[in-house]
Amino acid sequence: MTIRVAVDAMGSDRGPEDIVAGAVEAATDQLQPVIVGPSTLDTQGLELIEAPDVIEMDEKPTEAVRAKERSSLVIACRAVGDGRANAVVSPGNTGAMLAASLLHIRRVKGVLRPAIAVVIPARDGPNVLIDAGANADARPEHLAQFAEMGTILSREVLGVASPRVRLLSIGEEAEKGNQLALDAHALLAQRDGFEGNTEGRNLLTGGGEVVVTDGFTGNVALKLLEGTIRAILDGLRTEITATTRGKLGGLLIRPAARRLRTRLDPDTYGGAYLLGLRGLAVIAHGNSSSRAIANAIRLAARGVEHDVVGRLAQRLQEEVLESARSTPTTPE
């Protein structure tokens, strides 16, 4: 089977040429990127689905998606809804991607809220952070579902045998947190694989974890993580190049620094999954390099291969059955 990934070529901070280059890089016999963009675009031989319009980064998501039905972002999502593609990748407006996906790919039955899942390259293996920004305000039952979705992603795509679920909070004790965290903790505690709260300090060390949080906290955390990594590596470079001795040392440690940078580079995964939909959607960084786009397309294809959507639907159905069984029946 050939996996077809619709790639939104427009609306990124860089030009469409980088997106096309990334798509060409990712293309294989089994993985066929389909470019969505204007007819004038040089697709380097890849199939094109025409979309004359563009949703910009600063547009209001819901309005833009309604007003611009012929934008590359909307048409790319619709390609998944129509079955013309198995997955979609977009480096554009995250809010618009969420709105267009809900409208054209639609939720898996039983999913309360789709969520953004990001792979965090921690020291001891990949962690999943969910929700990294789809739901700024969330309820405890949403967080409980995020745990299910993140676990499926970790197991099926990242190959973690028994993902450990943890709730991001401000202390490891169950009674530490804001009201949302306290209520979510109580719900998660009824679940296998839940290992209690975790703190931000562990996000980059422990591996194989599914770290659950609301989209506000998760997005603040993700951006803080990315910014801190960049600030420290840049700060180190500044200090090193300040002296001749440092410069010489810098040359010698360059391969070591590059290994670390490659591991921590967001481009290594290229994007974040939008989970809970009837098709796979990957949101790439707005300023993605062609390498990042290629990796985002591969990430999308891996999700299709491992049937993340089907397994999620199955898991939610099992939950409904389980809760039906555990509900005491009223005696006649």
Next chain:
Amino acid sequence: MTIRVAVDAMGSDRGPEDIVAGAVEAATDQLQPVIVGPSTLDTQGLELIEAPDVIEMDEKPTEAVRAKERSSLVIACRAVGDGRANAVVSPGNTGAMLAASLLHIRRVKGVLRPAIAVVIPARDGPNVLIDAGANADARPEHLAQFAEMGTILSREVLGVASPRVRLLSIGEEAEKGNQLALDAHALLAQRDGFEGNTEGRNLLTGGGEVVVTDGFTGNVALKLLEGTIRAILDGLRTEITATTRGKLGGLLIRPAARRLRTRLDPDTYGGAYLLGLRGLAVIAHGNSSSRAIANAIRLAARGVEHDVVGRLAQRLQEEVLESARSTPTTPE
């Protein structure tokens, strides 16, 4: 004038000896640390206020403060309330410190909620993050007051001429955020010096900012920041020492790495201010080194010298007058 700082010698993750050593290091003619701990403790010649009991890290704050009136933490706070000390430093249970301060130092008139303010050593100067953990659930009007408190700290203690207030959120646009951030943005927008939202990625770069958030988000962010700094520096060391070439380079860049580490080290400030009280309180890290304790004591003394408490009270009074003036009077 001699500034007297009550130092809670008990309840830290390390022993009381490190705390006493830090107090001895900080002592000068103008700064007199007063040790609060058991009578058996060797205070190295410093004055002792006797406190036979200890509140442990894992005790429930409010209950512990009520049950252990003769604990070092409670007696150290009471020393400020009684006027026997100008400030208090404790490396103990943060929640207990908050509860004991509210009870024995009490709030400045008009302060809705005391908040924890941490100095973040950013590239272009010190930022203040407030609230870093006192109020897991906060309301918009609390955040507006945190902005006032953080501004006074930044101006008076850190010497920033015109601190810029920013709201921690998930996008720079006013309409990005959870409900709390949206409502807080609307309140803050009425205030001079407010420059809109900021994202986590800027916390370590821009300087002279007062970054306002609720205590849950702020605490997650602070711990993530500290953990990421440690994880990256440790990861770099691991990569460097993996090869002979790297080891040699590592020796050469050691002074550069040390400069960066010193700037980013939480011990450089030693603690966080608990603002909004009628006396100065500084919360030190639970595993503070003697150097960190010495710096926390100096931080407390600097707050007393610059009359942070008096200026805060004055500013809140001005606010009340301003809002009285701007309220339209009903015509008779």
